[in-house]
Amino acid sequence: MKCDFISLACSGIQDLVPYQPGKPVEELERELGLTDVIKLASNENPLGPSPRVLSAIQQGLSDITRYPDGGGYRLKRALSDKYAVAVDSLTLGNGSNDVIDLIGRAYLGSGDEVIYSEFSFVAYSIVTQASGATAVVTPAKAWGYDLDAMLTAITECTRIIFIANPNNPTGTWVTEQQLTAFLDQVPEQVLVVLDEAYTEYVEHPEFPNGLLLLERYPNLIVTRTFSKAYGLAGLRVGYAVSNVQIANILSRVRQPFNVNSLALLAAEVALSDDEYLAQGMALNKQGMALYQQALTAMGLSYIPSVGNFITVDFAMDAQPIYQAMLEAGVIVRPIASYGMPQHLRISIGLQEENERCLNTLNRVMNL
Structure with a gap:
């Protein structure tokens, strides 16, 4: 191929890095052969559809x-x-x-x-x-x-x-x-x-x-x-x-x-559907309180959040922590691309998902 088709693109697009979404559950299952994966990476509503x-x-x-x-x-x-x-x-x-x-x-x-x-x-x-x-x-x-x-x-x-x-x-x-x-x-x-x-x-x-x-x-x-x-x-x-x-x-x-x-x-x-919305708000409030309490007990800092996610500061490169959690079947979000390589963002999930995430994180931090 002699033609460089990238050079034909508009100048602003040639160096553009595509948006990287949170890793899909199916992708992690394929990569590691896992069957019990939870995703807390994309700030999705954990209730499922109304x-x-x-x-x-x-x-x-x-x-x-x-x-x-x-x-x-x-x-x-x-x-x-x-x-x-x-x-x-x-x-x-x-x-x-x-x-x-x-x-x-x-x-x-x-x-x-x-x-x-x-x-x-x-x-x-x-x-x-x-x-x-x-x-x-x-x-x-x-x-x-x-x-x-x-x-x-x-x-x-x-x-x-x-x-x-x-x-x-x-x-x-x-x-x-x-x-x-x-x-x-x-x-x-x-x-x-x-x-x-x-x-x-x-x-x-x-x-x-x-x-x-x-x-x-x-x-x-x-x-x-x-x-x-x-x-x-x-x-x-x-x-x-x-x-x-x-x-x-x-x-x-x-x-x-x-x-x-x-x-x-x-x-x-x-x-x-006000009932569904209220149920989601209550679940998020409960989950946020759980994360704040558990992270504090683990000695980890976090950025106070009013969304449906919490961003944790590990004061070190967070990539190995992210990878270890992936291997345990828990998908969270690395945000080095945002200029925050020492942080991971965790979406608030169902109670059992939040507990599993926190238990996994505690185990990874103590390896």
Whole structure:
């Protein structure tokens, strides 16, 4: 082969490192011949899907020969009714990652700058590099966002600022007062993308609801997902809420059938399943308390988290610990790619999964 097809790609994509998801259970089973594997690596809902969702999917199977509603009218209507937002302010995506990618495709190009924090979700760097824009990475403060540093980093070339609240992979968060003080100082022509993938897990009076800030800040875009608290990670449904002009622009680059028919149906039903959501919140709260207590007893530090995961600091290279846990059939998440080689992120699972993970970790640490 004489042609170098990599060199034919856009300059920003040539050096792009693909996103590395948490290791699938089936992959570990194939690699090590294991049959009893638990996965606590991808912040998935451990409850399994809601019975109401499963019933709706079963009823919808007969229609899969038809294209889905390209506009997602029923899901948009349900979101509009639940959150009191305009239907035409909504953009649906194949997960919130898809919406983030749409924002980058619509608003970024060569010469533009994107601000995001150290130790923040890797999708922001991927979108930035793929679009040919320049990343401006501000230093973290106590593993979270330093909003003052982000303000200082704004230039005439800044087009987008990404803020995850709560942040993945650290679980840190900013208060409503901190966020609004920040937004008050961001120029209107700079878009602020507030990634609220884990917002349903947070129970704190000072935690902001980005949707309530949209009218006050027309340059704000709020993204959310059904992959976490609503338990639909495998179906890939997310959405953005923004002012109508931004939503109109995003619709121009959105693929016409980017959310499949079963996903649209499942998300609509999940949105009204308050019992399932409450059950998941209670399970997460119980599991988080267990991890905090056990990690403290083991003498391990962790980053306080309001998400459905906890990030542990081993004060040493965490890769051997990760590998030893894999060999014991427990999948957690190494985050060296986030600049945190001494940490592992652990998703909150079912009680028996949490106990097994902690027992395995204790055994590995004492080898």
